[in-house]
Amino acid sequence: MHEVIPKEVMYVGSELARAGFAAYAVGGCVRDVLLGREPNDWDVATNAKPEEVQAVFPKSFYENKFGTVTAFIDGMEIQITTYRVDNAYSDKRHPDSVQYTTHLQEDLARRDFTINAMALDLETQNLKPETQDSRSMIQDASSKIQDLRFTIIDPFGGQKDLKEKIVRAVGNASERFNEDALRLVRAVRFATQLEFTIEEQTLVAVKEHAALIRVVSHERIRDELIKIVMCKNAADGIDLLRQVGLLHFVLPELLDGYHVSQNKHHIFDVYEHNLKSLRYAAEQGFSFTVRFAALLHDVGKPKAKQGEGPNATFYNHDMIGARIAAQAMSRLKFSNKEIEDVARLIRYHLFYYNVDEVTASSVRRLVRNVGLENMDDLVNVRFADRIGSGVPKAEPYKLRHFRYMVEKVSKDPISVKMLKIDGNEVMRILGIAPGPKVGVILNALFSEVLDDPQKNDKDYLEARAVVLDKFSISELSEMIKKGEEKVKLLEEEEQRKFRV
């Protein structure tokens, strides 16, 4: 185990011991070490008060929050928290006050699940004698830890639950969820992440108290949701949220597609299809953005649905879905960049890529809308969509060809800024003052260049600007719109023909 506990953490333990205090690694890091997983972060619990901890580690800061001092050891951040008990939680989110205690066991008792309520004595690396009282030695841990005997403090049977793959609340489950309702989603998160099952009583309590999640801040829920989505079996996690009644509060947009049938091209309903797309994206190890876009890519379908049965249609579900996803993400307090990235992938997920029909012009317009740097993500969402609809393959040949087309057009002008003429030149040539006409002429020129990059030639553009000047703003806008409509028609064609 010595090798799996970072030397910085061992150092914290020995320095606290030297100053006469106890020091234990606690919570998630103990769980992960016992499972042979790499801990996300290391937390240390001690009977030293925050001022005393700070005296031992001058390079640290204390925000005066719940007794946690953050120490910086060789650039590594370690949270050192004084043993504490939480007093009443009248808002079901935060303890009304925290109180220090000198008993480690009391500190462990305030933790959410048995597997998270263990401590590992950082002072016992030098082979202490066998078990004493409530202390038990690690009997069967991974190979790395067999030889060195660390004392694990495990008052609630965390090791047994780890072995049996069970998420069980510490103490009375109902009371624990009432204290802090985020634990409801955390139960699902740990069950998903560790591939454990939620113990019977705990599960009953999660279902019973699901609605309490409403009082928890969206940021805290979002952080747990991200962890669920980043699991390999993310789709099982989302479905577990549904089964226990939490999805209704966390992402109700997905539930709108539950049992909403599609059409003759689909074997799954909208909800199942979204989930299966996420399943594939997660199995492939795609980024959060791609996974979330895959999960939400068809959330617009329930609203867009027209007709019933084998010939139902879903026109514009791409645009509607992008809007719904953006609203959901903004409620969950995702950043604008995260929202835009996901919404964009949903908006353009219907892109047309049939080998003989797709034109360089439509690929250029797509690249302009999506951004060259996001094209791989878009293709991956499409892969997820295809696989998630239960088709045998994701048409790798067609998508490969599409990628080749993207590569081919990647050096063509794809923004107005790349035109070999700018607003000042347009004003000079036409002798007009700044105003909307300048922008419209530039955009009309750009639309032509998107269709044919050869036209990005200074002489041509200057001459063409003179011609375009004869048209009114609304006529020019109409020309620009025509170019865009070609692409929209192709997207509709894609939906008609290719079952997306």
Ligand code: ATP
């Ligand atoms: P991760 O691998 O995501 O870091 P973790 O179990 O370490 O998982 P953290 O959120 O880092 O979870 O919290 C560290 C520890 O603090 C937990 O293992 C648990 O003992 C305790 N804890 C965290 N959140 C709660 C909570 N809401 N209620 C009770 N105990 C909690």
Ligand code: MG
């Ligand atoms: Mg942690």
